[in-house]
Amino acid sequence: GESVGLHLPTLSVQEGDNSIINCAYSNSASDYFIWYKQESGKGPQFIIDIRSNMDKRQGQRVTVLLNKTVKHLSLQIAATQPGDSAVYFCAETLSSGGSYIPTFGRGTSLIVHP
Amino acid sequence: DVKVTQSSRYLVKRTGEKVFLECVQDMDHENMFWYRQDPGLGLRLIYFSYDVKMKEKGDIPEGYSVSREKKERFSLILESASTNQTSMYLCASSLHSLGQVEQFFGPGTRLTVL
Numbered sequence: 001g002e003s004v005g006l007h008l009p010t011l012s013v014q015e016g017d018n019s020i021i022n023c024a025y026s027n028s029a030s031d032y033f034i035w036y037k038q039e040s041g042k043g044p045q046f047i048i049d050i051r052s053n054m055d056k057r058q059g060q061r062v063t064v065l066l067n068k069t070v071k072h073l074s075l076q077i078a079a080t081q082p083g084d085s086a087v088y089f090c091a092e093t094l095s096s097g098g099s100y101i102p103t104f105g106r107g108t109s110l111i112v113h114p
Numbered sequence: 115d116v117k118v119t120q121s122s123r124y125l126v127k128r129t130g131e132k133v134f135l136e137c138v139q140d141m142d143h144e145n146m147f148w149y150r151q152d153p154g155l156g157l158r159l160i161y162f163s164y165d166v167k168m169k170e171k172g173d174i175p176e177g178y179s180v181s182r183e184k185k186e187r188f189s190l191i192l193e194s195a196s197t198n199q200t201s202m203y204l205c206a207s208s209l210h211s212l213g214q215v216e217q218f219f220g221p222g223t224r225l226t227v228l
């Protein structure tokens with residue numbers, strides 16, 4: 001999962017396994033939580049979001065779980081594929097008059113071995 | 115296909131030079147953002163803008179300024195570049211609308227200050 005420090009946490013999995021990437025957030029007033037995927041040489045790309053009044057949301061092969069009691073967020077990727085290899089960022093966000101200003105975590109590197 | 119473009123992928127400048135990084139989006143988004151990304155530190159917000167000629171400081175505005183003269187264009191300016199501004203710079207845009215949290219990112223500009 002994500003942690004303080006300059007070294008990027010890394011998760012290594014085998015192709016076909018399920019991956020779980022964890023994130024701790026800091027602001028209990030945040031109203032949305034978002035996961036982004038950043039492939040090498042590209043900008044981050046939106047994967048999925050979850051509103052603070054939900055505890056689970058599913059997308060295509062991905063599930064996000066939110067535990068507000070311990071301020072924890074996770075991204076589950078089913079049947080991980082080599083194309084899922086990337087850095088994954090969680091972000092928490094507060095609305096400000098219809099604009100959302102996210103605060104990003106430090107990222108987790110996912111490496112998928114064929 | 116929606117797009118955020120940045121003027122350069124790679125840029126090398128000398129200490130003390132004035133540097134302009136340009137970002138253009140074609141999605142008619144109200145919000146635009148500039149981040150810098152450093153290894154292990156995630157994305158840190160420099161400035162954002164929610165309307166033409168409007169700007170707000172982010173978490174690390176020191177040494178930077180911005181300009182938003184047109185809705186589609188958001189420029190980041192380094193008045194006098196320093197070596198500690200060597201970094202990856204990412205531009206993003208988003209809709210100003212409740213529930214619309216997704217940011218669209220450009221490919222990034224890797225700036226080296228010698």
